[in-house]
Amino acid sequence: MKSTASTAGAASRSKPGRSGLLKAMASRYDLYLMLLIPVVWYLVFHYGPLYGLQIAFKNFSPARGILGSKWVGLDHFERFVESYYFWRLLWNTVSINLFSLLFAFPIPILLALLINEIRSKAFSKIVQNVTYIPHFVSVVVMVGMLMLFLSPRGGPVNAIIQAFGAEPVRFLDSAAWFKTIFIGSNIWQNMGWQSIIYIAALSGVNPQLYEAAKMDGASRLRRIWHVSLPGILPVIVILLILDVGHFMNVGFEKILLMQNNLNLESSDVISTFVYTTGILKGEYSYTAAIGLFNSVVNLALLILVNRFARKKAETSLW
Amino acid sequence: MKRNWGTAVLSALVVSGLTLTACNSNTPGKDNGGESKDGAAKNVASAGFPIVKEPIKLKMFTRIAPSNGPFKDMPVFQDYEKMSNIQVEFIEAPTDGFNEKKNLLFASNELPDALYRAGLTPLEAIRYGSAGQLIPLEKLIDAYAPNLKKLMDTYPEIRSSITTPEGHIYAIPGIVTVGSARTDKKWINQVWLKKLGLKEPETTDDLYEVLKAFRDKDPNGNGKPDEIPMTARNGLSIVPIMAGSFGLDFQLGYNINLENDKVQIWMGNDRNKELLMYLNKLYSEKLLDQELFTQKEAQYLAKQGTGNTGFFFDQTNNPMLDGKVSDQYIGIAPPKGPHGDRLQLAAPVPRDFGAFAITSVNKYPEATMRWIDYFYSDEGSTMLRFGRQGENYELRDGIPYYTDTFLATGNQSKITPYAGGGAPHLISDKVASFINPPQVQEAQKKLDPYMPKIRYASPMFDEATAQKINVLRNDIDKYYEEQSTKFIAGALSFDKWGEFQATLKKMNIDELQKLYQEAYDNLKKQK
Numbered sequence: 018m019k020s021t022a023s024t025a026g027a028a029s030r031s032k033p034g035r036s037g038l039l040k041a042m043a044s045r046y047d048l049y050l051m052l053l054i055p056v057v058w059y060l061v062f063h064y065g066p067l068y069g070l071q072i073a074f075k076n077f078s079p080a081r082g083i084l085g086s087k088w089v090g091l092d093h094f095e096r097f098v099e100s101y102y103f104w105r106l107l108w109n110t111v112s113i114n115l116f117s118l119l120f121a122f123p124i125p126i127l128l129a130l131l132i133n134e135i136r137s138k139a140f141s142k143i144v145q146n147v148t149y150i151p152h153f154v155s156v157v158v159m160v161g162m163l164m165l166f167l168s169p170r171g172g173p174v175n176a177i178i179q180a181f182g183a184e185p186v187r188f189l190d191s192a193a194w195f196k197t198i199f200i201g202s203n204i205w206q207n208m209g210w211q212s213i214i215y216i217a218a219l220s221g222v223n224p225q226l227y228e229a230a231k232m233d234g235a236s237r238l239r240r241i242w243h244v245s246l247p248g249i250l251p252v253i254v255i256l257l258i259l260d261v262g263h264f265m266n267v268g269f270e271k272i273l274l275m276q277n278n279l280n281l282e283s284s285d286v287i288s289t290f291v292y293t294t295g296i297l298k299g300e301y302s303y304t305a306a307i308g309l310f311n312s313v314v315n316l317a318l319l320i321l322v323n324r325f326a327r328k329k330a331e332t333s334l335w
Numbered sequence: 336m337k338r339n340w341g342t343a344v345l346s347a348l349v350v351s352g353l354t355l356t357a358c359n360s361n362t363p364g365k366d367n368g369g370e371s372k373d374g375a376a377k378n379v380a381s382a383g384f385p386i387v388k389e390p391i392k393l394k395m396f397t398r399i400a401p402s403n404g405p406f407k408d409m410p411v412f413q414d415y416e417k418m419s420n421i422q423v424e425f426i427e428a429p430t431d432g433f434n435e436k437k438n439l440l441f442a443s444n445e446l447p448d449a450l451y452r453a454g455l456t457p458l459e460a461i462r463y464g465s466a467g468q469l470i471p472l473e474k475l476i477d478a479y480a481p482n483l484k485k486l487m488d489t490y491p492e493i494r495s496s497i498t499t500p501e502g503h504i505y506a507i508p509g510i511v512t513v514g515s516a517r518t519d520k521k522w523i524n525q526v527w528l529k530k531l532g533l534k535e536p537e538t539t540d541d542l543y544e545v546l547k548a549f550r551d552k553d554p555n556g557n558g559k560p561d562e563i564p565m566t567a568r569n570g571l572s573i574v575p576i577m578a579g580s581f582g583l584d585f586q587l588g589y590n591i592n593l594e595n596d597k598v599q600i601w602m603g604n605d606r607n608k609e610l611l612m613y614l615n616k617l618y619s620e621k622l623l624d625q626e627l628f629t630q631k632e633a634q635y636l637a638k639q640g641t642g643n644t645g646f647f648f649d650q651t652n653n654p655m656l657d658g659k660v661s662d663q664y665i666g667i668a669p670p671k672g673p674h675g676d677r678l679q680l681a682a683p684v685p686r687d688f689g690a691f692a693i694t695s696v697n698k699y700p701e702a703t704m705r706w707i708d709y710f711y712s713d714e715g716s717t718m719l720r721f722g723r724q725g726e727n728y729e730l731r732d733g734i735p736y737y738t739d740t741f742l743a744t745g746n747q748s749k750i751t752p753y754a755g756g757g758a759p760h761l762i763s764d765k766v767a768s769f770i771n772p773p774q775v776q777e778a779q780k781k782l783d784p785y786m787p788k789i790r791y792a793s794p795m796f797d798e799a800t801a802q803k804i805n806v807l808r809n810d811i812d813k814y815y816e817e818q819s820t821k822f823i824a825g826a827l828s829f830d831k832w833g834e835f836q837a838t839l840k841k842m843n844i845d846e847l848q849k850l851y852q853e854a855y856d857n858l859k860k861q862k
Contacts, residue, residue: 079444080466080695101810101842170625190628190824277628278570278820294809299438299459 073306086302093306102290110286110311113196113272114264121204122260126253128208129215130241145216148209160274163202164189189275192282199268199275199284214256215249222248254332261322265315287311379479379701385420386705393703396426396440396447398433398454400755401633402748409750410722421706425451430632430755441468448697449707452758455506455689457588457793458801464505465798469692470700471503479701480708482715486510486761493685495858496792509687510711511762514786515771515779517682519576519648520666522655522778527554527562527645527663538671539580539613542646546622549645565617565646566624568635571816573614573627573823576648579669579678579785581610587851588688588793590815596859598852600844602815603836609673611822612829619825628820651770653747653754666778669785679785683792690759710760717766719758722750736768794854807847814838 042049068083073093075086097103128148135141154162166172167188175185188194226244235243269288276284287307295304327333378387397406406412406425416422426447428436437453440446441463455463463469476483487493490512497504511517523535528545531552536542548554549564567573575585583601584592592599601607617623626634638644642660655661669677691707693700709715721728721735727750728735737747747769748754753762762770771779796804818835821827 078462078466079442080463080468082444096806101814101838191826278817279628279824279826281817296435296438298805298809299441299462300805300809301442 070305070309072302073309075302077302077305079301089302093303094310096303097307097310102285105282106285106287106290109283110265110288113199113268113286116196117200117203118257118260118264120200121207122257124204125208125211126215126249129212129219129249130245132212132216133219133245134237134241145209145213149213150209151206152210154206156270157274159202159206160271163198163275167198187279190277190279192280192284195275195280195283199272203268203271211256214252218249218252219245250330251332254326254330255334258319258323258326258334262319263315264318265311379699379705381479382481384418387420387699387702390420390422391699391702392422392424393449393697393699393706394424394426394447395449395451396428396437396453397451397752398430398755398757399427399752400430400748402636403752403755404746404749406752409752410727411719411751414718414723415706415709419706419709421702423706444468446694446696448694448699449703450692450694451690452752453506453689453692454687454757455692457688457795458805460505460689460692461499461795461798461801464499464503467695469505470695470697471505472507472693472704473498473502473504475693475700475704476504476507479704480711482708482711482761483507486512486711490684492683492792496683496685497688497795499795500797500857506689506692507707507759508685509690509757509759509762511682511684511686513762513764513767513771514681514783515775516650516762516767517684517686518679518779518782518786519650520652520775520778520782521576521669522639522647522649522652522664523667524549524554524642524645524663525665530554530556535665535667536670537668539673542670543613543617543622546617546645547620550620550622554645555643561643563624563638563644564622566635566638566644567627567648569630569632570628571819572648573623574610574819575680577614578607578610579680580672580676581606581613582672582674582676582678583607583610584678584787585680585790587791587855589851591851593791593855596855598848598855600848600851602811603839603844606674608829608832611819614823615825615829618823623823628824652772652774653770656742661774664774666775666781668781677785678787679782681786681790683790685792686762687757687759688793690757707759710758712761713763713765716761716763719760720751720753720766720769734765734768791855791858794851794858796850796854800850800854804847804850807843807850811839811842811844811847814842 072083072086074088074090075083076089077083077086132141132144135144167174169175169185169187174188179185186194188198222245226248227240230240230244266288269286269292272284272286273289273292276289288311291304291308291311294300295307323333323335378389378391380386380388399406406427412423412425433454437450437455441459446468460469464471476487490510493508493510497506497508499505523545527533527549528535531548531554533545533548534541536545546564549562550560553560553562555562567576578585582592583590583604583606586593587598590600590602592601614623618625618627624630624638636654639647639649639654640660642655642663649655652661652664655664669679671677693703697703710719717728717735721737724730724735725738727741728737730736741747752758753760764771818827822829822835
């Protein structure tokens with residue numbers, strides 16, 4: 018940001034700079050026209066709606082419009098923070114994502130390393146295909162499959178449990194199981210897909226490094242540890258930061274579909290609360306405030322992680 | 336000028352981007368307050384048909400139930416269009432997700448001319464009404480709705496339950512004067528009872544024994560334990576159905592008992608604990624449908640038609656007719672609870688609040704009011720419910736009955752919007768032959784002695800109070816529903832009852848009770 022600001026400043030101060038920029042733009046006008054499309058897209062669909070955020074500080078009434086509604090300051094934020102559900106919502110939102118990060122993030126890396134070690138090209142392709150195909154199952158179908166598989170009556174999982182003489186478990190009606198099932202099924206569905214980028218990164222690691230390590234008598238594990246992993250570390254860090262970027266709103270549709278009164282204790286997250294209170298009960302201002310709170314927390318997290326990554330791993334988004 | 340074109344274009348883009356979005360969501364609501372606009376009003380005949388000389392078009396937003404077909408194919412709307420000269424285009428939304436679509440209409444201010452079978456809550460009516468999105472109807476009713484007005488004079492509770500403290504009426508209800516259409520009958524499988532040599536259960540303990548027999552003694556005789564002893568509509572609907580046996584009433588449209596003019600919200604009471612413990616016993620012993628908390632409306636209706644359920648609840652016997660098992664079932668009286676209570680849940684006469692409303696974009700409020708008013712007469716209601724004489728129904732002693740040939744097609748709910756509930760019209764003895772056939776009348780007779788003397792509908796609050804109640808109820812209702820479900824399903828032990836009560840207290844249930852008390856006192860004063 019800093020550098021672009023200073024060049025813009027320089028351009029406005031010195032005439033030759035600006036006319037130079039204009040000349041460059043004129044000679045490449047077709048490229049700039051193409052740039053116009055995404056710029057307009059962002060302005061209209063991403064920055065334009067931002068002005069609607071003000072309803073978080075107003076008592077929004079659709080008939081009076083966004084500008085015409087009355088200001089109420091931080092009332093809605095106070096109501097949320099004082100709400101009985103505040104801590105539960107915050108904990109569920111954070112913990113689901115924290116556990117996802119803890120368990121779901123490393124697995125694609127492991128998978129990529131494993132696939133990379135497979136000697137037979139054909140077999141590694143098969144493994145890759147088999148693991149990434151579940152990614153194309155839609156969320157609705159996915160939840161339907163979970164319900165079938167985990168059903169206490171006739172579901173295969175419970176059939177196995179019963180075969181061992183135990184009572185069937187009501188997986189989807191239980192708050193204790195919710196997070197495990199949610200994160201577990203996410204891993205199953207996405208690990209193959211997410212490993213693709215690591216596999217690509219691994220193929221970019223200089224083969225001479227492996228040769229050298231072999232010559233020095235490094236075992237397979239040692240080679241993975243000292244050559245493969247450092248080779249893809251920048252990619253890992255970037256993906257980690259990107260993941261943190263949507264830390265607070267992962268999996269809204271899936272959680273909503275899996276939610277019921279019996280697992281609400283651990284499945285009620287900020288985004289589903291916003292939907293049920295805001296859309297279904299028409300409390301737009303209140304939920305706009307909650308949504309804004311959510312985004313601010315997320316932004317803070319993103320900045321923190323990015324700063325940490327820049328210091329420790331010397332890789333960062335900005 | 337020339338060298339600035341880049342900046343100019345960019346700022347033009349920014350400005351236009353902002354104004355574009357601004358235009359969309361910032362159309363100020365018009366407030367035409369029910370005042371007649373000369374041109375439009377002149378077109379409207381004050382009585383008789385057609386309603387308008389020049390044909391007009393109205394857009395109405397409506398909910399369609401799973402069993403309904405498209406509204407435009409229904410004979411009632413086809414015929415009524417010719418009669419009234421008003422062409423109605425229905426924007427249909429299915430029952431699942433209906434509330435979401437309804438709220439989005441209001442939030443985006445893209446309003447239809449009217450909302451039909453809208454299921455507006457009192458709070459929604461006040462909120463959208465005082466904001467000017469819905470127009471006040473009281474003057475229109477006086478001038479253009481003779482049928483509705485007559486009903487409001489006969490049953491004063493209608494007016495008190497739909498008028499806001501400021502004296503406005505923003506939505507009109509479905510009106511039910513026939514008692515049996517205000518209750519859910521308690522249907523029990525008499526074939527099973529006979530086969531097992533059991534009597535109709537008189538008490539909640541009897542009921543428990545009967546259900547156990549249904550579960551264990553293979554009453555359908557197929558050798559498999561596949562009977563469902565008891566089922567109900569999704570989730571907590573089981574609570575109001577059984578609550579009467581534990582002395583819990585539903586006054587003022589909420590979980591409220593009225594004793595000596597004192598409003599008592601009973602969610603944290605010991606009686607409610609007993610009720611939930613009873614339901615928990617049924618559920619954990621697999622006497623209550625294990626799919627209760629996950630099944631959808633359609634699944635429940637299908638179960639009624641299988642004949643494989645022992646005990647369930649519905650207003651009519653229609654879903655059973657489809658499965659040709661209706662003879663298997665008889666209605667029973669509410670079972671007597673441990674403290675001798677036997678109360679039957681019944682809806683008030685203005686049963687479906689917010690069934691119809693007119694929005695501020697409607698250019699013909701007078702014609703629209705006349706259009707809907709016809710359905711509050713026996714004649715209009717017959718047309719709505721029965722379709723075409725000869726083709727769909729015949730008159731016997733002046734009472735319309737579906738013809739047997741038509742009933743055999745099974746298309747009954749495809750020709751009328753009343754099937755699925757909540758349609759704005761009158762349900763009287765004259766038009767209730769289908770929902771009130773002899774079997775249902777028999778069942779109702781057993782409930783009649785236990786009907787509450789007065790059932791107050793949800794009161795109307797002023798906007799500020801309504802908002803306060805909404806904030807309180809958002810947390811309380813969510814908590815109550817979640818915890819009750821867990822208590823019933825056994826996911827929460829009754830050791831936690833004290834904690835449940837304490838949390839309700841912390842959520843200011845006392846203040847909520849106070850607000851309802853004030854509303855009730857006002858109601859009393861009006862009389």
